[in-house]
Amino acid sequence: MKKDIQIPIVEGVYIAVVNEYNDIYKTQDWNAYIINDKDIDLEMVLIVTSGYNEDKMTSIFRKKLDFLPKKSYAKIELMQEDLFALNNQFKLTFFEGNKMFDKTYTFRKNTINLKALQVLPLMEARGVLVK
Numbered sequence: 001m002k003k004d005i006q007i008p009i010v011e012g013v014y015i016a017v018v019n020e021y022n023d024i025y026k027t028q029d030w031n032a033y034i035i036n037d038k039d040i041d042l043e044m045v046l047i048v049t050s051g052y053n054e055d056k057m058t059s060i061f062r063k064k065l066d067f068l069p070k071k072s073y074a075k076i077e078l079m080q081e082d083l084f085a086l087n088n089q090f091k092l093t094f095f096e097g098n099k100m101f102d103k104t105y106t107f108r109k110n111t112i113n114l115k116a117l118q119v120l121p122l123m124e125a126r127g128v129l130v131k
Helices: 082-086
Strands: 013-022 027-036 044-052 061-068 070-079 087-096 098-106 126-130
Touching: 013 082, 013 087, 013 098, 027 044, 027 061, 044 070, 061 070, 070 082, 098 126
Parallel strands: none
Antiparallel strands: 013 027, 013 126, 027 070, 044 061, 044 087, 087 098
């Protein structure tokens, strides 16, 4: 029976952490985003984030987006730089049509930094990307 279960592979959906200027507070902030580079809309997007290492674990943060249009992105959360010393995990679940998709994205400790910035799909920004 296990052989009959099909787990769809998530492609074209990414998590990125972007270093950007905050006009209100006049600071450089790190923000996490979900990027939908697919040609189809995503529905009921659930994101559960946490940070961890051998000794510590952060609180769990949950975010729900009812709808994420095709070829778009949305901000998930502001990230404190102290979290970059931990592994940061983003568990993503969403519906594409009537099919449910699930994937875990992990930023390993100390991989979110200014030296790791790259051009991001769809966004006119540079950031750290996990596919």
